[in-house]
Amino acid sequence: MTIVSVLPQNMSALRPLLPALCRGVIGAALLIICTQIVGVAEDLQAKRLQFLQNQYEQRRAKFAQEMGQLADYCESQSFFTDAEQIRKRAQPVESGAFDVDALPEELVPPLPLTLPDDQREWRAKQQKLEHDYAIDIYKIARDALKYGYPSVTYTLVREVAFHDPNNVSARSMLGFVQDKNRWTTPFARRMAVKNFVDDPQFGWIESRNLVRYQNGERLFDGKWISKEKEEALRADFNNAWEIGSEHFVIRTNYSLEKGVELSRKLEEFHDFFLKEYAAFFNSRQQMEKLLEVGTRANWNPESRYRVNYYRNKNEFVAALKQRQPGIEIANGLYLPHDRTAYFYNEDQTGDEAPASAKRAETMYHEVTHQLLGESRSTVVDVGERSDFWVIEGFACYMESFTPDRVGKQVGDPRHDRIHYARLKVLEENAYQPMRQFTALGRPAFPLKPEAYNQSAAMVHFFLNYEEGAYRDAFIQYLSQVYNPADRLRLKSLTLEQLTGVQFETLDAQFLEYLRSLPSDPPAGVQVLQIEK
Numbered sequence: 447m448t449i450v451s452v453l454p455q456n457m458s459a460l461r462p463l464l465p466a467l468c469r470g471v472i473g474a475a476l477l478i479i480c481t482q483i484v485g486v487a488e489d490l491q492a493k494r495l496q497f498l499q500n501q502y503e504q505r506r507a508k509f510a511q512e513m514g515q516l517a518d519y520c521e522s523q524s525f526f527t528d529a530e531q532i533r534k535r536a537q538p539v540e541s542g543a544f545d546v547d548a549l550p551e552e553l554v555p556p557l558p559l560t561l562p563d564d565q566r567e568w569r570a571k572q573q574k575l576e577h578d579y580a581i582d583i584y585k586i587a588r589d590a591l592k593y594g595y596p597s598v599t600y601t602l603v604r605e606v607a608f609h610d611p612n613n614v615s616a617r618s619m620l621g622f623v624q625d626k627n628r629w630t631t632p633f634a635r636r637m638a639v640k641n642f643v644d645d646p647q648f649g650w651i652e653s654r655n656l657v658r659y660q661n662g663e664r665l666f667d668g669k670w671i672s673k674e675k676e677e678a679l680r681a682d683f684n685n686a687w688e689i690g691s692e693h694f695v696i697r698t699n700y701s702l703e704k705g706v707e708l709s710r711k712l713e714e715f716h717d718f719f720l721k722e723y724a725a726f727f728n729s730r731q732q733m734e735k736l737l738e739v740g741t742r743a744n745w746n747p748e749s750r751y752r753v754n755y756y757r758n759k760n761e762f763v764a765a766l767k768q769r770q771p772g773i774e775i776a777n778g779l780y781l782p783h784d785r786t787a788y789f790y791n792e793d794q795t796g797d798e799a800p801a802s803a804k805r806a807e808t809m810y811h812e813v814t815h816q817l818l819g820e821s822r823s824t825v826v827d828v829g830e831r832s833d834f835w836v837i838e839g840f841a842c843y844m845e846s847f848t849p850d851r852v853g854k855q856v857g858d859p860r861h862d863r864i865h866y867a868r869l870k871v872l873e874e875n876a877y878q879p880m881r882q883f884t885a886l887g888r889p890a891f892p893l894k895p896e897a898y899n900q901s902a903a904m905v906h907f908f909l910n911y912e913e914g915a916y917r918d919a920f921i922q923y924l925s926q927v928y929n930p931a932d933r934l935r936l937k938s939l940t941l942e943q944l945t946g947v948q949f950e951t952l953d954a955q956f957l958e959y960l961r962s963l964p965s966d967p968p969a970g971v972q973v974l975q976i977e978k
Contacts (some may be wrong), residue, residue, distance in 0.1 A: 473904075494593045500587050509579040510536045514569055519822050523564060532572060537568070539605055546608045547721065549620075550828055554611050580610035581650045596725035597918050604721070632745035633692035649689050649706040677701070683754075683761065689748070700756035708755060709872075714849050715810060716751075719817055722856070751816050752786045763791035777810040780815040782825045787812045806925045807845035814841040824930040831936060833927045834891040835883055839901025840924065843909075857906055859963040866958045867903035868895050880904070880956070881949040884941060907956045919944040 513536035520529035537543035587602035600619075607616040614624065620627045630638075637644070643653045655665060664676035671679075673891055680699055681686050689696040689705040693716045698705040720727060756762040766773045766788060773779065773939040789809055790799070818840070819825055829837045846861040858864070871877045876896060883900070891897065908920035919941065926938035942949045 489667065495567055495595070498586060498590055498593070498595070498598070501589075502583070505579065505582050506538060509575065510538075512575050513572075516568060516575065523568075525565075525568070531900075535576070535609070539601075540914070544608070546604050549607055549617075549622075549629070550611050551628050551630070553624070553629065555627075569611045570864070576609040580606045580613060580616075583609075584613070584616065595918060597914075597921060600721075600724035603909075631692060636745060647703055647706065648958075649702075649709060650691070652742060656715050660745070662851035681757070683756065686754075690747070692745070693750055694752050694753060696753050696755060698757075700755060700757045705755065708753070711806075711809075711849075712753065712813060715813060715850050716817065717846060718847065718849070718855060719814070719844075723921060725918065726818070726925050734865070751820060753813075754786055756788075756790040758791050759792065762788060777805065778812045780812040780819070782815075782819045782827075785816075785820055785825065810847045811845050814844040818928055819926070822928060822930045826928075826930050826932075826935065828928055828935070829888050831887040832885050833923075834886055835886045835897075835901040836905065836924060836927055838891075839900055839905045842898050842902035843905040845902075859906070860966065860968050862968050863899050863902040864906055864963065865871075865968050866895070868963060868965070870899065871903070871957065873961055877953075877957075879949065879953050880941070884949075903960065905958065907959050911955060911959050916941075916945050 450774040470565040479649070489902055499558060509974050513532055517536075520526075520532060534543045542766075557566055557573070561569065583602050584606045586601045587606065590596075590598040590602065591696050592793075605615050606613055607620055610616070611629075617629055621631060622789060623632055623635060625635050625638075636645075638663070641653050642650045645651050645656060648656070648659050658665075658670065663670050663675045664673050665675050666670075666679060680687055683697075683699045686697045686699045687702045687705050689698070689702070691709045691713050694709055694712050696705045696709050696712075698708070754765070756765065759965070763773050767777065767782070770776070770779060778787070778789045787809075789805075789812070792805065815837070818837075843862050844856060845863065846858045847856045848858065849855060851858075874886050878900065883904075905920075908916045910917075923941055923944050926935060929935040929938070940949075941952065947951070947955075
């Protein structure tokens with residue numbers, strides 16, 4: 447893993463402000479002193495980051511060497527398959543040799559006493575190597591947090607849990623709790639205590655009712671009725687099915703099974719979102735507490751995200767037309783002050799794959815608004831005076847989420863948004879410079895596809911340029927935009943201040959970045975070649 451970041455909440459943010467801060471105090475002399483102070487602080491931060499990088503690389507190299515020696519020994523004893531697995535676990539995270547999030551549900555037990563001595567010796571050696579490596583990486587994670595790099599911290603903690611699955615602090619930070627000899631979530635543990643099971647078709651259901659559901663009976667208002675009768679009753683949205691999962695409550699009058707399917711998709715999206723953008727949801731103080739005591743807050747059913755899913759578009763429009771002008775052209779909607787996302791089922795004929803993918807993109811877009819907007823206790827109107835681009839740009843970027851994709855699950859450079867932004871900017875020279883574009887609030891923001899596409903492409907740039915050089919600064923910027931406190935949100939630092947790089951330089955880097963992306967069109971798009 448390459449540890450890259452920018453200066454956090456930091457001295458680099460002060461550099462563009464120095465002339466104003468020092469003006470009229472002692473004049474140029476003080477400005478020189480201020481500049482020198484900031485320069486020293488920036489240099490200190492750069493040295494700290496390099497120190498973390500060196501620590502990590504040295505420890506990982508030692509770990510790889512020791513694991514390689516152990517694999518050589520296993521091969522000499524004809525344990526060829528085991529040697530291959532040892533070498534795979536010694537690979538760096540970014541190699542893709544293993545899934546760092548594939549953690550065992552059961553606590554890893556001690557080695558059985560019945561193991562032959564030759565196997566017991568090398569297996570114990572492997573466990574110790576991985577355990578010691580995890581301890582050292584955990585220390586680096588704590589240092590990264592102390593220096594102000596929460597994204598780096600979270601990434602390292604995931605690696606700690608992979609190599610030491612029984613590490614309580616790492617597991618807790620990732621949302622797990624220990625239940626006897628297994629790892630689970632607070633929600634799953636609570637449901638197990640209530641004798642609920644998670645059925646693939648019906649979702650969470652009392653175990654005593656499962657067989658009757660499988661036989662076509664349904665429990666409605668305390669009475670057992672037929673499946674067909676329940677469907678007729680729940681066609682009225684007032685009687686809609688309510689499917690509860692760990693982070694979502696889905697209400698739908700389409701079908702129970704569809705609600706469960708939607709719930710699982712959204713839980714998968716939520717888990718990815720929290721994993722990738724942990725720094726947005728956890729302040730430095732919150733993460734320090736997680737690292738120190740290894741406990742998350744208890745699960746709260748009232749904090750779940752609410753989603754309404756209607757049988758068809760007519761019902762969707764009828765439910766929202768009084769509150770949302772132009773709802774007829776929408777495929778989905780999130781209303782912040784309702785704290786609810788709204789979608790509908792659309793029956794398809796012929797090839798359903800493209801239409802289904804677009805509906806999924808709309809869902810991920812609107813639920814991104816929901817996850818960000820409800821991450822704070824108070825819902826506020828964000829982006830009214832400035833920074834509206836990032837509100838829509840980040841949601842457009844998340845449309846590219848592809849859960850079944852091998853490797854990177856979001857940010858496909860061939861996605862429609864990025865592809866057409868690239869064409870517009872590079873081939874038509876239609877680009878709004880960042881200094882002006884980021885200053886636009888919602889009323890002034892152009893409601894045109896090219897503005898949304900440029901916003902998505904800029905998010906792609908800030909998250910991925912130079913292996914994530916601006917990632918932490920961008921997430922800090924996003925956190926400020928959604929801050930519920932007016933004094934912080936309305937006077938937030940710009941990306942120029944947070945990165946310590948002038949907007950004009952960022953513009954040039956962005957254009958260079960777009961040129962480096964693949965130029966071929968998205969899948970399914972036919973390019974017509976016209977002869978001159």
